[in-house]
Every structure is written in C-alpha cells, then in structure tokens.
Amino acid sequence: MNVSHYLRCSLPHDRERHTHSDVRERAFVHTSAADNLSHVKDPAQGPRDPQRSEESWGDGGLGGVPQRTQPVVGMVxxxxxxxxxxxxxxxxxVPLRVLAGSPQDSAAKVVADVQVGDDRSLDDLRAFAKGCDVITFDHEHVPGDHIRAVEEARIPCRPGSxxxxxxxxxxxxxxxxxALGAPCPRFAKIDADDAVAAVEAFGAEAGWPVVLKATRGGYDGKGVWVLDRLDEAGTxxxxxxVAEGVDLMAEEHVSFRRELAALVARSPYGQGAAYPIVETVQESGICVEVIAPAPGLDEETAEEAQRLALDIADKLGVTGLLAVELFETGRGLMVNELAMRPHNSGHWTIEGSRTSQFEQHLRAVLDLPLGDTRPTAPYVVMANVLGGDDPDLYARYIHVMAHDPAVKINMYGKDVRPGRKIGHVTALGDDLDEVRERARHAADYLRYGPQTKETR
Structure with missing residues (x-):
C-alpha cells in the first residue's frame, strides 16, 4: 500500500499521480527525499530505517526514552x-499533561493531569518535563535556553529549540x-542606538507607510505599529x-489582495502533510473568519503555497504543525508570519477535515503516520467568537442551535472580556455565501445577542 492510498492524498513531486485535481480537495503528503512514489516513506511498509527493528516501529520515535504503555505528551x-x-x-x-499558569486557564479546567507553574521558569519546566515522554507547546514564549536544557536531559521537544x-x-x-529564497517583504533591523534615524532611512528606501514590529512577543495585532510617516507622534x-527595551524591526507595508494561511505537519521521520489553503479575514489585527478552501484561489497558487510551507518546515526542521501566514499580492505570495503549533487558521479542521489539526499535531510529535487532510465538505467557514458586554453566552445557545442545528460551537472556558477570543463556531456546506452567513450569524449572536453587530 503506497502513501497516496494510505492518506488518499497525492505527492507534490508526482503531478501525474494527483488523485484530487480540484483545489477544494487539494491536500497531499510530502517528504524531502521523495521524487516519486517509490521513494516515499510509507509507515505501513515496515521499519523506517535499517537500524530500527520492526518492534521499534511502535516507539513513537522518541529516541530511546523509557516508554510507558502510552507515551505522555506534555504541552507547555x-x-x-x-x-x-x-x-x-x-x-x-494518549495521556496529555499540561503546564498551566493558573488552575483557571482554559486547558486546566478540562485536562486531568495539570501542573500549575511558570513556563518561563527553568525549575518549573524541568519538573514538568520529568513526567513526559515528549514536550510540545501551546505558544512560542518559552525561553530558548530553557528548551535546550530540557533537550539536553534527553526529553524530545517538538518543535525543537x-x-x-x-x-x-x-x-x-x-x-x-x-536566505532560503522564500518571498518576504523588505525588512531591516532597527538598532536602539539610532532608532529614529534607522526608521527614517528605511522609510526613504522602502517607501511609506512603514510597519514597525517588536521582534518578539506580538500576536493578534499586538507589537505591530503602522507609521504613515515619521512625524512627532511616530518619533x-x-x-x-526603545526606552522600554523593545527590540524593533521595520518592514515594508505590503499592498495585498487578501491574507491566506498554509497549514502543514511534519514528523521527525520526515513525513509531511498539507491542508487546503485557507483565506483569513482580519479586523483590527484579529482574525475573525477563516474560509476553507480560499475561494477563487487557482490551483497553481494553492499548490505553490503548500509547497512553500512544506519546504519551510523541512528546511527549518519543524516537527509538529507549521502555520505559514501569507499575503496574496500582485507580485505573488509573500510570507507574513510563522507559528509552530496548532493555529487559529486551522480550527475549521475539527469538523471540516478528516483529521483535525490537533490530532495531526499529536501524530506528528509522536512520530506516528500522519492523517488524511481532505475536507469533509466543499466549504467550511470558522468564525471566531469575541467577547461582548454580556458574559452570559450560554443563554444564547438556544437561539443559535435552534436557528441552525448544523452549526458547531466550540467555547474555550475563558472569562468574557470585550474583544477577547472566547470561542469559535464552524459551519459546513455546498454554498459558500450561505455557509459564511450561517457562521457569521452564530458568532455575532453569541457575542451581541438579539442586538446584531449592525444594530449596535
């Protein structure tokens, strides 16, 4: 049984064997060594390399770490x-162990095995890791030196430091x-010693507006500032x-048609899988809607985006999920951001794909064969539920469920604050306009109640 049958997908290096030519079904597996089907690493065909016995195939690729009956995955x-x-x-x-900052954290309310601690504390991270066979991450904020210390203790971290x-x-x-040749906006490091002059020089070269970014820590529009010019306020x-110690970089302001996202998975064994390319819709720097697949995206561009994401995952040595946020511009695709974990742009896969991004991430970090990434419907739309003024969302379930019994609600158990992501809804169907309207209505009603977004 070859991989194209195993995953019911196709290989990017073998155009003649594509089993799903429609871009709505576009999903494939890939390995950097695979130029044709005969080179694909098919887990069903036995040991992965001559040094590993048939019995070792089931160890999840955890590198000789003593195993329990089921390996424990630790998520920081x-x-x-x-x-x-x-x-x-x-x-x-698979047992999941979570390092949470508080018993009131979203995951701490539902996971049985929770250690409360500071994920920026090396002592807390080491104590947590001792009970795990492999470590992965809910976010990117763990200090790299701490991750390396865990790796030196021979506990695999996926992705690695x-x-x-x-x-x-x-x-x-x-x-x-x-350096890898991936399409990126023009950029420059802003030295703290002469930051104002550096921003001014970059704007003169790349043109205004200029996007100023904190090199670390920003998300959902935080840590990003758009300067139309370097006037008194910009200066x-x-x-x-700089006075606050924020490390800065400048990027050209990209004129784009829309934002896309490519979600792929890669295992330590080198197997890769790509989901259909999606369109993401942003408001005030926050993703409010994801449309799968991206409407009107031609097959060639969709495959280019998947290949780009798989290549980045391979070249950077990513294990687990990689989300590549993209701009679709008149000059082609351009990379915006990377995330090496489950991603907001992939929440649609819970109901909308044969393998959710969360299951795929677990498969990848455990070095298990990756799952089928084909969608379960022609169109899937995920709409984020943002907090409103009224925290009683449960009371609004009756309307949402009665109005559309097929819409799926996923809430995160978080305190409601205006504008905060507290959940998402997903709708599936054949008619894109109808599916978008269903998802939007459910998300808006959960946020605003009978007063719609338009009537407020």
Missing part, C-alpha cells in the same frame, strides 16, 4: 490550543527565510519603545 501552556488538543488526545488514548526560534524572533525568521513612539 494552558490556553485554548491545549484545551482542544486534549479532545484529540482522548480519542487517541532551533526550529522554534524562527517563530519566536521575527528578525531571525526574516533573515533565515530570505515619540519609536523613542518610547
């Missing part, structure tokens, strides 16, 4: 990504991707950020 971070990973872990029968650095530091990411902003 107790947010909604860990919470949704728990659902996939239950189905696989070297790969994860490219999701932690935007400057490192830009430099590496540019004060740059000086204030």
């Amino acid at each position: 971070g107790g947010g909604q990504l860990a919470r949704m990973t728990q659902q996939a872990a239950i189905a696989l029968g 070297e790969a994860l650095l490219h999701a932690q530091d935007k400057m490192v990411m830009r430099e590496r991707l540019s 004060d902003l740059v000086r204030r950020l």
Whole structure:
C-alpha cells in the first residue's frame, strides 16, 4: 500500500499521480527525499530505517526514552490550543499533561493531569518535563535556553529549540527565510542606538507607510505599529519603545489582495502533510473568519503555497504543525508570519477535515503516520467568537442551535472580556455565501445577542 492510498492524498513531486485535481480537495503528503512514489516513506511498509527493528516501529520515535504503555505528551501552556488538543488526545488514548499558569486557564479546567507553574521558569519546566515522554507547546514564549536544557536531559521537544526560534524572533525568521529564497517583504533591523534615524532611512528606501514590529512577543495585532510617516507622534513612539527595551524591526507595508494561511505537519521521520489553503479575514489585527478552501484561489497558487510551507518546515526542521501566514499580492505570495503549533487558521479542521489539526499535531510529535487532510465538505467557514458586554453566552445557545442545528460551537472556558477570543463556531456546506452567513450569524449572536453587530 503506497502513501497516496494510505492518506488518499497525492505527492507534490508526482503531478501525474494527483488523485484530487480540484483545489477544494487539494491536500497531499510530502517528504524531502521523495521524487516519486517509490521513494516515499510509507509507515505501513515496515521499519523506517535499517537500524530500527520492526518492534521499534511502535516507539513513537522518541529516541530511546523509557516508554510507558502510552507515551505522555506534555504541552507547555494552558490556553485554548491545549484545551482542544486534549479532545484529540482522548480519542487517541494518549495521556496529555499540561503546564498551566493558573488552575483557571482554559486547558486546566478540562485536562486531568495539570501542573500549575511558570513556563518561563527553568525549575518549573524541568519538573514538568520529568513526567513526559515528549514536550510540545501551546505558544512560542518559552525561553530558548530553557528548551535546550530540557533537550539536553534527553526529553524530545517538538518543535525543537532551533526550529522554534524562527517563530519566536521575527528578525531571525526574516533573515533565515530570505536566505532560503522564500518571498518576504523588505525588512531591516532597527538598532536602539539610532532608532529614529534607522526608521527614517528605511522609510526613504522602502517607501511609506512603514510597519514597525517588536521582534518578539506580538500576536493578534499586538507589537505591530503602522507609521504613515515619521512625524512627532511616530518619533515619540519609536523613542518610547526603545526606552522600554523593545527590540524593533521595520518592514515594508505590503499592498495585498487578501491574507491566506498554509497549514502543514511534519514528523521527525520526515513525513509531511498539507491542508487546503485557507483565506483569513482580519479586523483590527484579529482574525475573525477563516474560509476553507480560499475561494477563487487557482490551483497553481494553492499548490505553490503548500509547497512553500512544506519546504519551510523541512528546511527549518519543524516537527509538529507549521502555520505559514501569507499575503496574496500582485507580485505573488509573500510570507507574513510563522507559528509552530496548532493555529487559529486551522480550527475549521475539527469538523471540516478528516483529521483535525490537533490530532495531526499529536501524530506528528509522536512520530506516528500522519492523517488524511481532505475536507469533509466543499466549504467550511470558522468564525471566531469575541467577547461582548454580556458574559452570559450560554443563554444564547438556544437561539443559535435552534436557528441552525448544523452549526458547531466550540467555547474555550475563558472569562468574557470585550474583544477577547472566547470561542469559535464552524459551519459546513455546498454554498459558500450561505455557509459564511450561517457562521457569521452564530458568532455575532453569541457575542451581541438579539442586538446584531449592525444594530449596535
């Protein structure tokens, strides 16, 4: 049985064997060594290399670490990504252990094995890791030195510290991707000693507006500032950020048609799998909607985006999921950001794919064969539920469920604050406009109640 049958997918290096030519079904597996089917590493065909026996195939690729009957996956971070990973872990029968900052964290409320601690504390991280066979992450904020210390204790971290650095530091990411030939906006490091002059010089070269970014820590629009020009307010902003110790970089302001996302998985064994390319819709820097597959995206561009993401995962040595946020521009695709974990752009896969991103991430970090990435419907739309003024969301379930029994609600167990991501809804169907309207209605009603977004 070859991999194209195993996953019911096709290989990017073998165009003649594509089993799904329609871009709505576009999903494939890939290995860097595979030029044709005969080179594909098919888990069903036996040991992965001559040094490993048939019996060793079932060890999950954990490198000789003493194994329990079921390996324990440790996830650092107790947010909604860990919470949704728990659902996939239950189905696989894989114990999930979570390092949460508080018993009130989203995942801590539903995971049985929780250690409360500081994920920036090496002592807490070491104590947590001792009970795990492999470590993965709910976020990118764990110090790299701490991850390396765990790796030196022979506990696999997936992704590893070297790969994860490219999701932690935007400057490192830009430099590496540019060296690899990946399409990126023009960028420059802003030295603290002469930051205002450096921003002014970059704007003169790349043109205004200029996008100023904190090299570490930003998400959902945080840590990003758009300067139309370096006037008094812009100068004060740059000086204030430097005084606060924020490391800065500048990027050209990209004129784009829309934002896309490519989600792929890669195992330590080198197997890769790509999901259909999606369109992401942002408001005030926050993703509010994901459309799968990206409507109107031609097959060639969709495959280019998948190949790009798989190649980045391979070159950076990513294990687990990699989300590549992309701009679709008049000049082609351009890389915006990277995330090496389950991602907001992949929440649609819970109901909308044969293998959810959370199950796929577990398969990848455990070095198990990867799952089928084909969608379960022609169109899938995920809409984020943001907090409103009224925290009583449960009371609004009756309307949402009665209005559309097929819509799926996923809430994160988080305190409601205006504008905060507290859940998402997913709708599936054949008519894109109808599916979008169903998802939007459910998300808006959960946020606003009978007063719709438009009537407020």
